[in-house]
Amino acid sequence: MAKQNIFDNEVFFDGYKKLREREVNANNLFELPTLHALLPDLKGKKILDLGCGFGEHCIEYINAGAESVVGVDISEKMLDIARKENSDPKITYLHMPMEDIGQIEGKFDLVISSLAFHYVEDFAGVVGNVYRLMNDDGIFLFSQEHPFSTCHSGGDRWTRDENGRKIHLNLMYYGREVETDNTWFVDNVKRYHRMFSTIVNTLADTGFVIEKMVEPLPDDELLAKYPEYYDLFFKPDFLFVRSRKK
Amino acid sequence: MAKQNIFDNEVFFDGYKKLREREVNANNLFELPTLHALLPDLKGKKILDLGCGFGEHCIEYINAGAESVVGVDISEKMLDIARKENSDPKITYLHMPMEDIGQIEGKFDLVISSLAFHYVEDFAGVVGNVYRLMNDDGIFLFSQEHPFSTCHSGGDRWTRDENGRKIHLNLMYYGREVETDNTWFVDNVKRYHRMFSTIVNTLADTGFVIEKMVEPLPDDELLAKYPEYYDLFFKPDFLFVRSRKK
Numbered sequence: 453m454a455k456q457n458i459f460d461n462e463v464f465f466d467g468y469k470k471l472r473e474r475e476v477n478a479n480n481l482f483e484l485p486t487l488h489a490l491l492p493d494l495k496g497k498k499i500l501d502l503g504c505g506f507g508e509h510c511i512e513y514i515n516a517g518a519e520s521v522v523g524v525d526i527s528e529k530m531l532d533i534a535r536k537e538n539s540d541p542k543i544t545y546l547h548m549p550m551e552d553i554g555q556i557e558g559k560f561d562l563v564i565s566s567l568a569f570h571y572v573e574d575f576a577g578v579v580g581n582v583y584r585l586m587n588d589d590g591i592f593l594f595s596q597e598h599p600f601s602t603c604h605s606g607g608d609r610w611t612r613d614e615n616g617r618k619i620h621l622n623l624m625y626y627g628r629e630v631e632t633d634n635t636w637f638v639d640n641v642k643r644y645h646r647m648f649s650t651i652v653n654t655l656a657d658t659g660f661v662i663e664k665m666v667e668p669l670p671d672d673e674l675l676a677k678y679p680e681y682y683d684l685f686f687k688p689d690f691l692f693v694r695s696r697k698k
Numbered sequence: 699m700a701k702q703n704i705f706d707n708e709v710f711f712d713g714y715k716k717l718r719e720r721e722v723n724a725n726n727l728f729e730l731p732t733l734h735a736l737l738p739d740l741k742g743k744k745i746l747d748l749g750c751g752f753g754e755h756c757i758e759y760i761n762a763g764a765e766s767v768v769g770v771d772i773s774e775k776m777l778d779i780a781r782k783e784n785s786d787p788k789i790t791y792l793h794m795p796m797e798d799i800g801q802i803e804g805k806f807d808l809v810i811s812s813l814a815f816h817y818v819e820d821f822a823g824v825v826g827n828v829y830r831l832m833n834d835d836g837i838f839l840f841s842q843e844h845p846f847s848t849c850h851s852g853g854d855r856w857t858r859d860e861n862g863r864k865i866h867l868n869l870m871y872y873g874r875e876v877e878t879d880n881t882w883f884v885d886n887v888k889r890y891h892r893m894f895s896t897i898v899n900t901l902a903d904t905g906f907v908i909e910k911m912v913e914p915l916p917d918d919e920l921l922a923k924y925p926e927y928y929d930l931f932f933k934p935d936f937l938f939v940r941s942r943k944k
Contacts, residue, residue, distance in 0.1 A: 600869070600872070605866075606866065611857070611868065619868075619870075620851075620852065620868040620869060620870045621868075621869040621870070622857065622865075622866040622867075622868070622869075623846070623866060623867040623868075623869040623932060623933070624865075624866045624867070624932050625931055625932065626846070626931065626932060626933070626934075627913070627915045627930060627931035627932070627934060628931050647913055648894045648911065648913070649911040649912055649913045649937075652898070652908060652910075652911040653910060653911060656907075656908055656909055656910065656911075661902075661907050661908075662898060662902055662907075662908050663902055664898075664899060664902065665894065665895040665898040665899060665902075666895055667873070667893055667894070667895045669873045684873060685871055685872065685873035685874050686869060686870050686871065686872060686873070687869070687872070688872075688873060691895075
């Protein structure tokens with residue numbers, strides 16, 4: 453199956469880096485706080501971070517007391533920055549597609565992946581390797597783009613009124629688990645759609661016990677400050693699943 | 699919390715009964731086959747059927763070798779027919795809202811509910827009682843209307859072309875877990891929307907291990923015969939979850 457390395461495309465990389473540097477964005481307002489809320493105590497833990505990118509999470513886990521972190525990313529450009537900006541003797545950065553993690557030696561207490569799996573075609577293969585790489589009672593926590601975002605829209609994703617305000621999400625093809633070509637800074641960013649049931653069954657069939665699923669939504673305080681995020685009630689941006697190897 | 703008994707409304711009841719008697723409908727083409735595929739071996743099992751309606755499932759479970767079945771329904775009109783048409787010494791029909799099943803004595807190996815939970819406000823309460831009524835390693839299997847159906851549409855659920863053909867689902871308010879008033883034979887049929895994450899977390903928090911989630915879709919053979927069910931790729935009608943008490 454294809455292993456996509458869109459992050460080494462220069463235009464994509466520059467656009468993505470600027471987006472992540474903005475203070476107010478969906479990642480900082482919703483993805484990061486939800487990830488933090490779902491993390492267990494990291495003290496003494498051996499952690500594997502799949503799609504570690506710039507390594508900001510890796511260094512954060514070490515600062516929170518993790519024993520060691522292995523960060524895996526397919527993009528050499530991302531890892532260059534990770535090694536420069538987020539280096540630590542307890543962190544090992546590995547340049548490999550996450551489809552190849554079966555090659556990694558050792559076992560982990562915690563496997564985390566933030567917003568990477570929707571770029572991966574062979575989700576079941578990755579989940580199977582994660583399971584084999586984990587210690588018993590280990591936790592597997594990941595976020596991905598929400599299935600309402602990954603599914604093929606067939607055209608405009610939103611219906612808007614004459615003022616450009618979103619009226620409703622135009623949902624099509626949720627039940628078609630196809631690869632979509634998206635334009636995000638550059639053309640042909642491939643995303644892989646999976647229904648909720650496919651995600652749940654892949655974890656359950658592999659042997660994981662699902663502990664928590666989160667589709668982050670704004671609370672009243674956040675809405676008062678950023679009313680544009682009311683859209684999330686129509687289409688959450690992210691999906692989190694935390695499961696455990698029993 | 700409210701306990702809804704819409705099935706004792708005569709207009710609703712007659713309309714619903716006629717719908718269920720039609721040979722070709724979504725229940726017979728998708729809901730029933732999926733339910734059957736997810737059922738474990740019933741031989742010798744003690745079964746509780748929540749929202750048993752006319753009792754067709756109860757008698758079927760006995761015919762498949764179940765030791766006993768308790769069928770619960772809030773509608774006396776439904777149970778009248780169940781007792782007339784689907785009676786058996788091994789079946790006990792109980793007239794009660796499923797919110798009250800905590801009163802039932804005994805333990806069950808299998809708790810099944812077909813297309814009833816979306817009428818129930820206190821889902822967590824019912825799931826908690828189901829857990830307490832189950833033997834260890836027992837299976838809890840239910841279907842409900844799909845969350846894309848239960849969520850408030852804010853108006854027309856579909857955008858159609860000039861020939862009336864569905865173009866896309868108008869999805870709104872998926873993230874708002876509100877009661878909706880629907881017109882289905884009669885006005886004010888109340889349905890309770892829950893996000894995927896709420897359903898998963900209610901089961902996980904109660905102690906159930908999720909084994910399988912199914913959003914039934916048509917295969918090519920069925921589509922060739924009934925092309926109108928292509929719509930299900932945009933909005934599956936049903937959601938099934940099978941979980942186990944560990």
